[in-house]
Amino acid sequence: MTDEVILGYCVKEKTQKPMNNAQLITLKNGKQALQGVCASCGTKMTKFVSAKKVAPVSA
Ligand SMILES: [Zn+2]
Incomplete structure (x- = not known):
């Protein structure tokens, strides 16, 4: 159940x-995003996430 695919928007391929290597980061404005x-x-790529929808990210 830990093999969750995280989709993000690739600006290069549009x-x-x-x-890959998605990490949950907290921005200066308090919002959270996944960066990978x-x-x-x-x-x-960076994917913004809403606080209530954050899933645990295994290291
Ligand atoms: Zn790409």
Whole structure:
């Protein structure tokens, strides 16, 4: 159940792609986001998440 695929928007490919190495970060404004790299091309991607929808991310 830990093998959850996280989709993020890849700005390079202009489409949704699975995110690798996703880490939950907290922004200066208190919002949370998942930051990782595109599984397809390696571009850094950020996916904003709502606080109530945050899923635990295994390291
Ligand atoms: Zn990509």
